[in-house]
Amino acid sequence: MSRQQDGVLDTRARRVAAVRQGMRFRRWLASSIALAALALAGGRACADRIELSSGGKVEGEITSRDDQSITVKTTIGGRTFTRKYPLGRVRAIVTEKGREVISAGGKAAAPPGMKSGPASGKGAPASQGAAPGRAPQRTKAEVIAMIEEQGRTQPEWWDSVPLEYPKTLDLSFPEPAPGGWNNQRNIGQWIWDIINPNPGKWRQGVRFMHYLLTVHKDHAETRQRVMEALGRMYFVLLQDHARAAFWWRQARVEESDRSWSGVQLAECYWRLGNKEMAINLLDRIDLQFATIKLLADMGETRRALQIAEQNVGGEADDLAYLYAGDACRVAGQHRQALQYYERLLRVPVTGQAKGRIERNQKRAQASIEAIKVFDLLDLARVPDGTYRSSSIGYEAPVHVEVTVKAGRIENVRVSDHREKQFYSAMTDTCRKIMAKQGVTGIDATSCATITSEAIINATAKALAGAMKP
Numbered sequence: 001m002s003r004q005q006d007g008v009l010d011t012r013a014r015r016v017a018a019v020r021q022g023m024r025f026r027r028w029l030a031s032s033i034a035l036a037a038l039a040l041a042g043g044r045a046c047a048d049r050i051e052l053s054s055g056g057k058v059e060g061e062i063t064s065r066d067d068q069s070i071t072v073k074t075t076i077g078g079r080t081f082t083r084k085y086p087l088g089r090v091r092a093i094v095t096e097k098g099r100e101v102i103s104a105g106g107k108a109a110a111p112p113g114m115k116s117g118p119a120s121g122k123g124a125p126a127s128q129g130a131a132p133g134r135a136p137q138r139t140k141a142e143v144i145a146m147i148e149e150q151g152r153t154q155p156e157w158w159d160s161v162p163l164e165y166p167k168t169l170d171l172s173f174p175e176p177a178p179g180g181w182n183n184q185r186n187i188g189q190w191i192w193d194i195i196n197p198n199p200g201k202w203r204q205g206v207r208f209m210h211y212l213l214t215v216h217k218d219h220a221e222t223r224q225r226v227m228e229a230l231g232r233m234y235f236v237l238l239q240d241h242a243r244a245a246f247w248w249r250q251a252r253v254e255e256s257d258r259s260w261s262g263v264q265l266a267e268c269y270w271r272l273g274n275k276e277m278a279i280n281l282l283d284r285i286d287l288q289f290a291t292i293k294l295l296a297d298m299g300e301t302r303r304a305l306q307i308a309e310q311n312v313g314g315e316a317d318d319l320a321y322l323y324a325g326d327a328c329r330v331a332g333q334h335r336q337a338l339q340y341y342e343r344l345l346r347v348p349v350t351g352q353a354k355g356r357i358e359r360n361q362k363r364a365q366a367s368i369e370a371i372k373v374f375d376l377l378d379l380a381r382v383p384d385g386t387y388r389s390s391s392i393g394y395e396a397p398v399h400v401e402v403t404v405k406a407g408r409i410e411n412v413r414v415s416d417h418r419e420k421q422f423y424s425a426m427t428d429t430c431r432k433i434m435a436k437q438g439v440t441g442i443d444a445t446s447c448a449t450i451t452s453e454a455i456i457n458a459t460a461k462a463l464a465g466a467m468k469p
Contacts, residue, residue, distance in 0.1 A: 048072070049094040050085060058085070058156050062095065083156060088146070138273035146272060151246020155238075161203045163211055166190065171215050173222055187212070191229070195237075197420045202237040209233060227251040228261055236423040236446070241268040259286040267294050267446060289319050290446070296327030297443040308340075318347045318360045325367065326449070332441050334371050341368050359394075363450060366392050370439070370457035373464035377438065380407045381467040389465060391457035393419050398454035400430075402462045409434050412459055417451075425452040433459055 048062040050072060064071045070093065071084045093100045138146070168184045177186035183193040195205035209230045216222040231247035234240045245268040248254075253261040262285040269277035275298055282291055287307060295304035308324035311317075325340035341364040349357050370391065382404045390397040399416040402409060412430040419425075425445040429452045432442045439460045444452035 050090050051092040051094070058083075062093070085156075086149075136273055140274055140277055143269060143272045143274045143277060147242050147245045147249065150240075150242040151250075155203075155206075155240065155243070157203055158207070161207050163207055164204055165208045165211075171212065173212065173216070173226065175222075175225060188229075191233070192421075195233075196423070199237075199426075202233075206230065206233050206238065224251050228253060231261065232264070235264050235268065239424050239428065241271045244268050245272065254281060254284070259288050260290065263288050263290045263294055264446065267297075270294070270298055289316075289323050292323040292327060293444075293446070293449070296323075296330045299331075301327055301331040301333070315351075315353065318344055318353070318357045321347070322360050322364060325364065326444070326453075329367065329371065330441060330443050338368060338371055341365075341371075362392050363453065366457050367453065370460040373460050377460065377463055378467060379404065379409065379437065379463070382407070382463055383466065383468060385466065387462040387466040388415065389458045389462035391454040391461065393417060393454040394421075394450040395419050398451060398458060400455055400458040400462060402459050404463070404466070409437055409463075412455070414455060419451045422451045425455065428452070429455040439463075 047059045049059045050062070050070060058072055060072045062070060063073050067087070069084045069086050070090060087102055090102045092102060166184050169187055169190060170185050171187075173187050177188060179185075181189055183189040191205055195201050209226060212226045213223060213230070216226060227247045228251040231244045231251060231253075234247065235244035245265055248261055248265045248268070251261075253265055262281060266278040266281040269281065278294070278298065279300075282294070289311075292304045292307050295301075295307070304327040305324055308320045308327065311320040314320075321340045321344035325337045325344065328334070328337035328340060344364040345361055347357055347361070349361070384405050386401055386403045388399065388401050390399040392398075396418040398414060398419065401411075401413045401415045403411040412433045414426045414430065417426075423445065428445045429442070433439060433456065436442055439456050442456055444456070
């Protein structure tokens, strides 16, 4: 309102204007206080969150929910989106009232220790709870249906990630890449150098690979390689096991000799809730050392050790002992794990694999040091505070900070590292430690095992060093 207009207002109009101005001021003040409180709370105090069975998380405002679906309004990159998610795809719902776990059937799960099913106790027995971060048990049909449904739909973050890539990239995606190393021309090298070490670019890389599928829609061989690469990126970067499985199935890795991808596909089946599908696939493909790890993670320790022992006496004794030790460690068989690691330390450091053997011996030594304090750890003897330590990773030591409060691990954070191909280990391993409230029985992140073990070992050392006598 200009000063000229203000000068001709009558008394009543002035009064009305003053009242309105006061109301606007009060609304502004209330809004400012609310925003300040939100900022002090970390900016997320009022946000709802749904955790998807694929491992993804969506934050925003839950606007509606029924027996079939839940609708969330969220703002990403300054744009507001409203999306509906079937409850069958939702693992848990987090609101200011707490965290509500959703069962495989899309209904709220019974509280811990309470039987599900009819109140009379008749009918199906109470199901065993899944380990932290793992899906509930599902039938083969349910797993395949989940893979098909999610694989044929866009991820929830899709609209917020623009298609960006260097225009110098050779979209013909030749194999092998011609010339020397050039991460601005060769797609695989761009993914390795630019996308993988930068979590903020992971979704950008995945979206680009989807675009590459459209570029090669009429080139079956190249399209198949793109699909396999896309499955790997969903797996190692985003831990979206349903979409990873979808693209690997599209690439027909179960029918090929690409055993490495086959082991990862088997892990997807297990993470999605069907161990039998995973075992059946492992039985059909050539054995890899990654097979030993997956079997151990699934609780098949005896079978994992049999495969490891069968590989002793060849050119990869260091790997056989290392994977056997890791398998025992996941199972909590620390004495046997120490024996395998010590056998690894006695492997001669010679031949073409000298560098690998030296690196694996460093890993074994770090694991031995950590295991010796595993059984001694007692969180009740750790005073409140934040503690720091480090352990050897692939490139250099990985440093962690562990916060303890009232006898519980409140937070685990990687504070410094020089790792490059760490994938989701930085967040995944920390989450598992907090879920387990300890360092025993934690399976390392696939494809980033060295980094993951370094986080576990450093956490153990930090807690052990903080314990009161």
